[in-house]
Amino acid sequence: MWDYIIIGAGSAGSAVAGRLSESGRHRVLLLEAGPSDRNVWIRMPIGYGRTFYDSRVNWMYQTEPVPGFNNRISYWPRGKVLGGSSSINAMVYSRGQEQDFAEWEALGNEGWGWNDVLATYRKLEDHDLGAGPHHGAGGPLHVTTIDKEAHPLSRIFIKAAEEVGVPYSPDLNGATIEGAGLYQITTRKGFRESSASAYLRKRPNLDIVTGAQATKIIFEGKRAVGVTYRQGDMLREARATREIILSSGSIGSPQLLQLSGIGPAAVLKAQGIDVLLDNAAVGRNLQDHLCYDFTYRTSAPSLNTVLYPWHGKLRVGLQYILTRKGPLSLSLNQAGGYYRSKPGLAAPDIQLYFSPLTYEKAPPKTRPLMNPDPFPGFYTSISPCKPKSSGHLEIRSSDAREAPAIYPNYLSAPEDLAVMVEAARFLRRLGEAPSLAAVIETELKPGPQVASDEAFADDIRNRSYSVFHPVGTCRMGPDPRSSVVDPQLRVHGVSGLRVIDAAIFPTITSGNTNAPSIMVGEKGAALILRDTN
Known part of the structure; x- marks a missing residue:
C-alpha cells in the first residue's frame, strides 16, 4: 500500500x-x-x-x-x-x-x-545564468545556454531579425520573451x-x-x-x-x-x-x-555540411564522445524568438525558430533516423x-x-489562418534581409511562386504541422x-x-x-x- x-x-x-x-x-x-x-x-x-x-x-x-x-x-x-x-x-x-x-x-x-x-520556475531551475530576479540556481532541472556552441548561421539569423525590426535578446527567458536570440535548452554536461x-x-x-x-x-x-x-x-x-x-x-x-x-x-x-x-x-x-517553414539552400556551410557525409558524422561523434560538446550536444532549434505581428499588441504573439539544418520528414511507419539533406541549408519557421x-x-x-x-x-477559426499568412510574409521579409540574403542561394519552400495571400493560405493548409x-x-x-x-x-x-x-x-x-x-x-x-x- x-x-x-x-x-x-x-x-x-x-x-x-x-x-x-x-x-x-x-x-x-x-x-x-x-x-x-x-x-x-x-x-x-x-x-x-x-x-x-x-x-x-x-x-x-x-x-x-x-x-x-x-x-x-x-x-x-x-x-x-x-x-x-x-x-x-x-x-x-x-x-x-x-x-x-x-x-x-x-x-x-x-x-x-x-x-x-515565476517563483516556481526559480525553485526548479539550475540555470547557467545563475540565480537572479528571472532565474533560479541549485534546483533539479539544469538549463543550458548555447552561446559558445551555436552554429554561425544562428548569429546571422539573429542579425537579420534585427534588420527587420526584431531586437536582439541575450535572454529569451528574461524580463520579457520579446526579441531574437539563442534558445536555452534542457541539457546537463552534454x-x-x-x-x-x-x-x-x-x-x-x-x-x-x-x-x-x-x-x-x-x-x-x-x-x-x-x-x-x-x-x-x-x-x-x-x-x-x-x-x-x-x-x-x-x-x-x-x-x-x-x-x-x-x-x-x-x-x-x-x-x-x-x-x-x-x-x-x-x-x-x-x-x-502550429508551425510553418521556409526552407533555403545556402552558399554558406550549414549543419548539413557536417552531418550528411559519413566522415562528418564520425568526426562529430568522436567530438561528442571525447568532450560532450559539438552539434550532437545541442538541439536543432538553435535560435529563434518572439515578436509582435502588429503594432499596439500587448505582448508578442508569434514565435520564431531557426534551424541550421534541413531534412525531409519521412512518414511515421518507416521509423528512420532523420538524415540531413546532401546540400547546405536551413529552416526559418513561425508559430503563432x-x-x-x-x-x-x-x-x-x-x-x-x-x-x-x-x-x-486546426485553422477552424478564420483569424488563425490570417495570422499565419501574415507571419509567412514576415518570414519572406526575413529571408530578404541583407544578412540572410547574403548566404541564401535558393528559397526551396514555399518558393518564390507563392506570393499572394491566397497562395500562402493554400500552402499553409498543405504544409503547416x-x-x-x-x-x-x-x-x-x-x-x-x-x-x-x-x-x-x-x-x-x-x-x-x-x-x-x-x-x-x-x-x-x-x-x-x-x-x-x-x-x-x-x-x-x-x-x-x-x-x-
Whole structure:
C-alpha cells in the first residue's frame, strides 16, 4: 500500500514523484507505460532524430483527418518512457510570458499568476545564468545556454531579425520573451536533462514500475483509491491511502478519466462504460501550436555540411564522445524568438525558430533516423503563440491500449489562418534581409511562386504541422461545468484524485510547453504537500 500513486512518469509526473518522495515520509508508486530512459538516443541530445519515430519510447499518435489541413492527418509524437516527452523533445526551454499566466489567474485560477509561477520556475531551475530576479540556481532541472556552441548561421539569423525590426535578446527567458536570440535548452554536461534525470532518485520510499500501462482508476463511491494497470500479459492493482495523481499528459490523462467513467456521458455510454461523473469538459479545450517553414539552400556551410557525409558524422561523434560538446550536444532549434505581428499588441504573439539544418520528414511507419539533406541549408519557421482554434479527443474503445480519436480542429477559426499568412510574409521579409540574403542561394519552400495571400493560405493548409504542444484537455478552472480540475488540481466532483500535467492548462502558453509542464508538476507537488502538512 502506498500513500500516493502517480500515473505517468513524464515531464510533470517525474517532478511530482521527485518532490513527494524527497522527504522520505511518504511512500510513492510511480507507474510508467514505457521503458527506462537508459537509451543512447535519449541521453544524447540530438538523438531525438531517432526517437521521433520509435514506437518503443513514443506513442506516435495520429489525429483524425483535419479539415483545415485539406484533410491531412497530423502526426503527434509523445513520450512513452521515463521522462515522457521531455525525453524525446527538442529541449527548448521556454517558460511562457507574464500575460499567459495573468490570463490563467483572470479565469479564476488563484495562485497561478505570473509572480506565483515565476517563483516556481526559480525553485526548479539550475540555470547557467545563475540565480537572479528571472532565474533560479541549485534546483533539479539544469538549463543550458548555447552561446559558445551555436552554429554561425544562428548569429546571422539573429542579425537579420534585427534588420527587420526584431531586437536582439541575450535572454529569451528574461524580463520579457520579446526579441531574437539563442534558445536555452534542457541539457546537463552534454547530456539531455529530462524531467526524469532531473527529479528521479533511487529512494527506499519511491517505487518506479515501467512497462505498466494504467487501464482504470479504482473508485469507492466517488473517492479514488487505486489503479489497475497492465504489465505484460498481467493485470495488476495498486492502492493508495492518500491520493491518485494522474500525470499521463494531454492525451493520456483525459483518456484514462474517460475509461474510468469520468467524461461526457454520451461518449462513455457509446463504449459501454458506466458513468461515474458526467463532465463534458473532459477531453475538450484541446489546444496546440502550429508551425510553418521556409526552407533555403545556402552558399554558406550549414549543419548539413557536417552531418550528411559519413566522415562528418564520425568526426562529430568522436567530438561528442571525447568532450560532450559539438552539434550532437545541442538541439536543432538553435535560435529563434518572439515578436509582435502588429503594432499596439500587448505582448508578442508569434514565435520564431531557426534551424541550421534541413531534412525531409519521412512518414511515421518507416521509423528512420532523420538524415540531413546532401546540400547546405536551413529552416526559418513561425508559430503563432495564441491560436483561437480548439479541438477535442475521445475514447473510441474501452481498451486502454487503443489510442483515442483526436480532433485538433486546426485553422477552424478564420483569424488563425490570417495570422499565419501574415507571419509567412514576415518570414519572406526575413529571408530578404541583407544578412540572410547574403548566404541564401535558393528559397526551396514555399518558393518564390507563392506570393499572394491566397497562395500562402493554400500552402499553409498543405504544409503547416503541429509543433507538438497539445494542452488543455483537463482544463483548470473554478467552475465544474466548464473545467475538469480546480485551482488545486483536484478533479471536480470526486475526491482523492488530481490531474497534474499539461492537460490542466486553461489556455495555451506562448512558446514551447515543456517548461510550463514541468512547472505544473513542481507546483502541483507543492499543493499536495501543503494539504498533507
